[in-house]
Amino acid sequence: MTSRTEVNSLNLTINLGYKISDKFDVGFNIDAIIISFGVTEMSSYIKNGKLVLSLASPTSLNLLLIGEMTKGP
Numbered sequence: 916m917t918s919r920t921e922v923n924s925l926n927l928t929i930n931l932g933y934k935i936s937d938k939f940d941v942g943f944n945i946d947a948i949i950i951s952f953g954v955t956e957m958s959s960y961i962k963n964g965k966l967v968l969s970l971a972s973p974t975s976l977n978l979l980l981i982g983e984m985t986k987g988p
Contacts, residue, residue: 922953922973929979949977 932942955972
């Protein structure tokens with residue numbers, strides 16, 4: 916059995932850079948919004964010696980959330 920799993924995505928990125936000198940640049944990039952698409956597939960894996968079947972599908976939307984992080988109790 917041949918697996919042909921495929922996930923495609925569209926990404927909106929944030930790219931920042933600064934030229935410090937003629938020979939030295941610094942930069943940063945991160946994905947802000949990711950839209951993924953693909954088909955749902957049956958997958959299998961072995962857990963505790965038993966074959967387990969599961970449905971797998973790509974996450975459709977991922978957003979970069981920036982905010983204050985709070986500690987739990």
